[in-house]
Amino acid sequence: MKKFIAILFFAVGVAFNVNAQEAKTVALEQTKGEFTQKALTLSEGTYIFEIANSNVGIDVGFVLAPKGKTDQANHIQNAYVTSLVKNNSKSTSKKVTLKKGEYVYFCPLNKTPQYTLIVE
Numbered sequence: 001m002k003k004f005i006a007i008l009f010f011a012v013g014v015a016f017n018v019n020a021q022e023a024k025t026v027a028l029e030q031t032k033g034e035f036t037q038k039a040l041t042l043s044e045g046t047y048i049f050e051i052a053n054s055n056v057g058i059d060v061g062f063v064l065a066p067k068g069k070t071d072q073a074n075h076i077q078n079a080y081v082t083s084l085v086k087n088n089s090k091s092t093s094k095k096v097t098l099k100k101g102e103y104v105y106f107c108p109l110n111k112t113p114q115y116t117l118i119v120e
Contacts, residue, residue, distance in 0.1 A: 023046040023047055023048045023095045024045060025049075025050050026040065026048070028049060028050070028052070029054050030052065030056055031056060032056050032057065032110070033110060034113065035106075035115055036054075037115070038115055039117070040116070040117040040118070041118045041119075043119070043120060044100055044120070046096065047095070047096050048094070048095055048096070049079055049093040049096065051081050051091055051092070051093075052090045053086060053087055055087065055088055056087060056110055057087060059084035059109060060085045060107050060109050060110045061080065061085065061107055061109050062079060062080060062085075062093065062105065062107060063075050063079070063105065063106050064103055064117065065104055065105075066102070066103055067103055067116070070106075070114065076103075078093060078095065078096045079105075080093060080094075081093055099119065101119055102116065102118055103117040104116060
């Protein structure tokens with residue numbers, strides 16, 4: 001019986017560990033027509049994107065997509081902000097797990113260029 005309880009506690013501990021995967025926050029700022037961060041290099045892992053609207057004058061958003069596949073069908077939807085970012089405020093995405101590769105990020109509402117995000 002003690003062995004069973006020990007195995008049960010071990011299994012529950014592993015389950016909590018997997019579910020509690022830490023997400024790192026990546027803070028990005030938008031000004032009129034651009035992001036202030038022109039490129040990013042990240043490690044493989046789980047991230048939450050925090051987008052700041054610094055006096056753009058309109059609501060902004062955030063799009064992350066694999067490089068060369070920027071049509072809406074290929075957008076990483078969990079990277080969308082959970083609500084449009086109002087002027088002089090911030091909003092965050094859901095958790096996004098990124099694998100090695102090249103991505104681009106941009107805002108179609110603020111008409112920013114596409115910036116490079118490399119995951120190593």
